[in-house]
Amino acid sequence: MKSFHNIFGIICLAIILVAGASPGRTQEETREEERLEERERLREEERLQEQERLRDRERIMEQESKILEKYGERFGVDIDTLADLRAQRLGYGEISHALVLSEMSGKSLDEIVAMREADKGWGQIAGELGVKLGEAEREVKREYRRIRRELTREERRILRHSWTVRARRGEAPVSEQKRYEKEKPGKEYGPPERGKGRGGRGGGGR
Secondary structure, eight states: OHHHHHHHHHHHHHHHHHHHHHHHHHHHHHHHHHHHHHHHHHHHHHHHHHHHHHHHHHHHHHHSHHHHHHHHHHHTOOHHHHHHHHHTTOOHHHHHHHHHHHHHHOOOHHHHHHHHHTTOOHHHHHHHHTOOHHHHHHHHHHHHHHHHHTSOHHHHHHHHHTOOOOOOTTSOOHHHHTGGGOOOTTOOOOOOOTTOOSSHHHHTOO
16 A cells, blocks of 8 residues: 555656646747747848848839949949949938048948948048048039939939938938928929029029
8 A cells, every 4th residue: 555655646746747847848839939930020021121122223223224324434333332222222412422432531332331321420421531521522512413414304303302311410400401402393403502592693593
C-alpha cells in the first residue's frame, strides 16, 4: 500500500510539473509567432514601398526626362541617380542645392544628400563644407533660370511644382520658401533674386 501511495504521489507530482510547464511553453510559442508575424508585416511594408518607389521612378523618367537630362548634363550626374532622388520624394530645389554644394565643396552627391537627410539645414551643411550659402543659392537660381528657358511650358510647370524645398533647422518656413511658386494668369515665375521685386525698374518685370 505504501508503495502504491509513493507511485501515486510521483504521478501527481509529474502531472503538476507538466501542467505548470505547459503555459510557459505556450507563452514562448506565442511570442515567437508574434515576432514572425511582425517580421512578415515589415517585409510586406518594405515590398509595397519598393513597388511604389519603382512606379514613381517610372513616372518621373517618363514625365520629367528632359528636366533630368538638363540637370544631368550641367552637373555631370547620371539621370538614373537624379530619378532615384526624385523617387525618394526630393524636390528639384533639394536636388539643385545638393548638386551645387557638391560641386562647390568637392563632396559627393551622396554625402550631401546624407547630410540633408540627417535633418541638417542648407545653411548648416554649407557651413560644415566651408561654402558660402549665399553663393550657392545664387548658383541654384542661376541654373534654375537657365534650365527653365530650355523647357516647354508643360515642363516648366512640372519643374515649378516639383521644386519644393523642405524647411529644416535654421531655415525659413516652407510657406516662405515656396513664395516663388505663386503665379499670375499667363505667367510663370522662378525663384526671385534677393533685393528684386517682380515689377518696376529693379524687378525686371516679366
